[in-house]
Amino acid sequence: MNSPVITIKELARLLDLSPTTVSRVLSGNAKKYRISDATEKLVKEAAKQHQYQPNQIARNLRLKETNTIGLVIPDISNPFFANLARIIEIELRKLGKLILLTDTHDSSDLECETFKFLFGRKVDGILVAPVGLRCEHLQRFSHIPMVMIDRYFSELSVPYVSTDNYAGAYVATEYLINKNHSRIACIQGLVNTISNKERVRGFRKAIKDYGISSEDIEICGRDFSIENGYQTTQKLLKQASSLTAIFTLGNQIAIGAMRAIKENGLKIPEDISIISFDDQAYFDLTCPPLTTIRQPIDLIGLEAVRILFNLMDGRQPESKLLPAKLIERSSVKDCNSV
Amino acid sequence: MNSPVITIKELARLLDLSPTTVSRVLSGNAKKYRISDATEKLVKEAAKQHQYQPNQIARNLRLKETNTIGLVIPDISNPFFANLARIIEIELRKLGKLILLTDTHDSSDLECETFKFLFGRKVDGILVAPVGLRCEHLQRFSHIPMVMIDRYFSELSVPYVSTDNYAGAYVATEYLINKNHSRIACIQGLVNTISNKERVRGFRKAIKDYGISSEDIEICGRDFSIENGYQTTQKLLKQASSLTAIFTLGNQIAIGAMRAIKENGLKIPEDISIISFDDQAYFDLTCPPLTTIRQPIDLIGLEAVRILFNLMDGRQPESKLLPAKLIERSSVKDCNSV
């Protein structure tokens, strides 16, 4: 029986031709190498009949091109990254590339190991949302075309695409302040990641600009998980301060915070207000609908892919910070009207 | 300068050894081939110093093993699949495999193309949540180790791991009936997919077992999207029937349904009850908290990987249907107590 995989060599033997000729026909270079029309037709028919599929591994080795892009993400179960992955997958597929997906679970060590893997696989490029704590490995592999998404290191020459986290956080904080909140807690994500730092910076700047005492605010939390949102909020609420609003710096944190508030028998926004960075599809259905800062996820994905391909074509790296947008719902109480 | 990539051949030249010897040392076969301790040490040090990373493409070609698993998913932005992807990624990484991720957007054509791609890439195995409409391509490539997840075709000899959708839907329906609902709509997902069909079957069976007139129920909808949940619910509500409960067959459908209900100014569960297949992390925070049927996502992922590896080891295929669990919250009104 025919094995389910047929190679060019076998095809050639069947047709009594050389592998060279078969290869040339199948890669569309028949004319270029003066293969006769008759032979061309013969080869094509045989290929179809035997369902010939080129062995990409062999092509890759020879052509030094794998048509594969590494996608390195801290947590694919976070809807922000899942949505990002989706748009990126769509774009890359249009361009004939496949994705090697890796989830680093916010571990720099895993990320570093991942880079070695991807390098060994000879990916044509890498799209990475770095954990954000270290970057030697990014540096080390920066000879391969790479774009950072969401999180980045401005000190590296690697381009990035992200949200303008600073401005977004500023707007969110300003919004709270305009609603006359003054005792505000900010629950942050992974400390030291640029997106977190920028959001915190935006928060602080607004606080300062509006002359709010630094004693009336609190910045706490440690990562972007639901767990962190929950535990940090529990702690905040136990402090029995006169906290009036919480600004969560990620959608998962918001979930945890809401859960804790609910368990404490408090009402949003009557007892405590909440605003979150990073909108999600279901945030209009939570109790109450959540006011958020929406990041332009699709645009981030699109731009990242575009820039990556520019890089692969040898063009200049180019970074982008895209604007976030306030989505006003009803999780923030207007303390002016009291 | 040294190029950033060093090959075995170059390493060999530097050390004045043959590539053979270098290869043998680096793949840990020094003893087996009687390489002297001195040489072994020399090679290892040079490899470390030059940061040698084996070219996996070349190894793959020679060894016919890519350490890559194809993951084929209908929609990675659906949290159900994102969570599944995450647990699978974790398990596969433990086993030294990387994931080629593809999103088929619920298109059988794309799925078919995807299979060709994966075959060409010589993946060691495939984990697929098939679109579910056609399966010739699954058949055609069934010589490569493959496990279907979530959705499956029982007529194929390809093993699968999924939830016991029939039983889950039966329990959900029974729950509604016990709460004395009798005018129930069921908003389904992708018609003809096995998970949908099984859920509908469970629904129908419960309806029949409890003697509810088929005129009091309605089965509508077309796919697993938010959009479908929204539009179908809008239609249902416009019919001004005396509908008392909706059973949505997927988490995204539930979101759409809730949105439509809300926009129509109706209250859940006072005006209309809702129960959904497929629990999500945030469903305790929606307005109201949603009663759902939870699928054992982690277990599905774990089992799928386990079975796939058994297959790759040449052991027998084996399929599993895992139990779902009712998570009672407060989106279903108890009509008995009225």
Add this chain to the structure above:
DNA sequence: ACTACTTGCACAATCGATTGTGCAAATTAC
């Protein structure tokens, strides 16, 4: 009929790692 092209295809090397086998040199045995 003899040279000059053109046509149609095959040879062989290559990509980087792996592996069965072979063969000197070193060691041991007697």
Add this chain to the structure above:
DNA sequence: GTAATTTGCACAATCGATTGTGCAAGTAGT
């Protein structure tokens, strides 16, 4: 001192596709 082993490593083929080059056979020109 010679034969028998053992030690230590290299040769060369292989995986499947690609490509620069070469070379017959066919056609055209005069």
